[in-house]
Structures are given as structure tokens and as C-alpha cells.
Amino acid sequence: RHVAPNIRILLTSERVSQAVIAVASGKGGVGKSTVAANLAIALAALGRRVGLVDADIYGPSQPRLMGVEGTKPNAHEKQLLPVPTPYGVPLLSMGQLVPPDQAIAWRGPMAAGALTQLVEGDWRLQDTLVLDLPPGTGDVQLTMVQKHRPAGAVIVSTPQDLALIDARRAIDLFRKANVPIVGLIENMAGYHCPHCGEWSDPFGNGGAEAAARELDIPFLGRVPLDIAIRTASDAGRPPAAGNGAAGGAFHAIAAEVAR
Numbered sequence: 001r002h003v004a005p006n007i008r009i010l011l012t013s014e015r016v017s018q019a020v021i022a023v024a025s026g027k028g029g030v031g032k033s034t035v036a037a038n039l040a041i042a043l044a045a046l047g048r049r050v051g052l053v054d055a056d057i058y059g060p061s062q063p064r065l066m067g068v069e070g071t072k073p074n075a076h077e078k079q080l081l082p083v084p085t086p087y088g089v090p091l092l093s094m095g096q097l098v099p100p101d102q103a104i105a106w107r108g109p110m111a112a113g114a115l116t117q118l119v120e121g122d123w124r125l126q127d128t129l130v131l132d133l134p135p136g137t138g139d140v141q142l143t144m145v146q147k148h149r150p151a152g153a154v155i156v157s158t159p160q161d162l163a164l165i166d167a168r169r170a171i172d173l174f175r176k177a178n179v180p181i182v183g184l185i186e187n188m189a190g191y192h193c194p195h196c197g198e199w200s201d202p203f204g205n206g207g208a209e210a211a212a213r214e215l216d217i218p219f220l221g222r223v224p225l226d227i228a229i230r231t232a233s234d235a236g237r238p239p240a241a242g243n244g245a246a247g248g249a250f251h252a253i254a255a256e257v258a259r
């Protein structure tokens with residue numbers, strides 16, 4: 001294992017002393033936000049004091065996923081106070097700073113400034129921050145790796161070739177910045193039909209695991225394509241917080257990340 005994500009890193013800003021785990025993907029729609037929310041909850045179930053930072057400026061979905069849509073953080077001496085969620089993981093999100101009906105068309109420097117506000121919120125009570133990055137390799141990602149120095153990065157991809165090619169770019173960004181890659185998660189891996197009982201592979205099979213081997217990074221596990229994950233997420237009830245089968249994959253992955 002290349003990294004112990006629980007190492008405490010002291011950053012230039014003394015307030016930020018947590019292990020920051022950045023969750024990244026090469027392209028959108030692969031389930032990065034879903035994984036970030038459930039990974040945060042599953043790490044908390046392992047005894048960590050976890051906070052969630054939603055830096056996905058193009059589609060901040062954590063307020064909805066975490067069941068706190070429409071809430072706003074208070075501030076104390078210009079520092080944002082994380083909003084409590086029903087799942088024991090407080091949240092700061094781009095979606096709380098920008099009204100949902102406003103198109104988020106910020107320029108790079110504004111987005112990077114907002115990211116800094118979120119990361120430098122009052123996280124004194126947390127030892128681990130899970131950070132949901134926007135997809136791709138733009139300004140927010142660069143600010144993140146250069147200024148906020150995450151302890152490690154988790155990459156989410158579907159088994160599909162296109163998603164994997166983009167994931168490689170994301171991996172390259174972290175490697176060039178000397179941010180350790182905690183590993184690769186394969187999402188939407190296999191579909192179990194509730195009607196006929198058969199398994200199928202809408203986005204292919206095993207692609208991410210093979211790519212992880214080839215790129216010499218740990219493979220952290222796979223999450224199946226599961227209607228229960230989609231419906232629970234839409235309802236603001238992350239599956240990792242319940243005791244249904246859908247949450248199991250996230251707990252297994254959190255155990256790998258914490259190892």
C-alpha cells in the first residue's frame with residue numbers, strides 16, 4: 001500500500017490538519033458523488049470522524065444525497081461551519097454557496113476560491129475529509145492538489161473504456177503532483193436483474209481492475225449497478241447508512257481505503 005490515508009498532514013494553513021481524501025473521476029456520471037457520500041459514511045462507521053466537502057462545482061449533488069437539500073452553512077469569523085447531516089458526516093458544498101437554479105458558470109479563479117472556503121471551513125472536529133472533486137482535470141483539481149495537498153486520491157470509473165481513458169488522465173494529474181493514489185473503484189460493475197435473476201454487464205466487465213493492475217495502483221473493489229442505490233440516493237438516504245445489501249460494497253471499499 002502506497003499511503004496510509006490516516007496520516008495527519010499539516011498544511012500551510014494550520015486549521016487544516018485532517019487527512020484529505022480526494023474522490024476524483026475522469027468524466028462525469030460515473031458515480032463519483034455517490035461513491036464519495038457512501039465512502040464518507042462507511043469510513044465514519046469504522047470510527048473515523050469524517051467530514052464531506054462537495055467541490056463538484058458543475059453539479060454539487062451532496063446536499064441532496066446526504067438528505068440536507070436547501071440548508072445553508074452559518075459562518076463564524078468568515079469561516080464556514082459545516083452543516084450536520086442525519087448520517088453523522090457534516091457537509092460543506094458548492095451547492096450551499098450557489099443557489100441551485102443559478103447556472104454555475106464561474107471562472108476558474110472564483111471556483112478555486114470557493115474550494116478554499118469549503119476546505120478551510122471549521123473542520124476541527126473531523127480527522128478525515130472526503131472531498132468530492134468535479135470530474136476532469138481543470139482549475140479546481142489543480143488548486144486542490146497544489147494548495148490543499150490531499151493525503152490521497154481515490155479514482156472512480158465505470159468498467160467502460162471511455163471512462164477508463166479519462167480516469168487515466170485524472171491519475172496522471174495526481175501522480176505529477178505527487179499525491180498518492182489510494183486506488184481505483186469500479187462503479188456500475190455488473191447488473192443483477194431483479195426480474196430474471198441474471199447478471200449482465202452493461203458497461204463491460206473487469207476493465208477497471210485490469211487498468212489498476214496495469215497502472216500499478218491498488219484496486220479497491222467494485223460497486224454493482226443497482227436500482228436500490230439510485231433510488232436511495234435520490235431520496236437522500238445513502239445506502240451505506242442503511243442495512244440493505246446495496247450498502248455492503250461501500251463498507252468493503254471503506255475497509256480497503258482505511259487499511
Ligand code: ADP
Nearest residue numbers: 028029030031032033034224225226229230233
Ligand atoms: P458523478 O458524480 O460521477 O457525476 P453521480 O454519483 O451523480 O455521478 O451518479 C450519476 C447517477 O448514477 C445518479 O443518478 C446516481 O444515483 C446513479 N448511480 C451512481 N452509481 C450507481 C450504482 N452503482 N447503481 C445505480 N445507480 C448509480
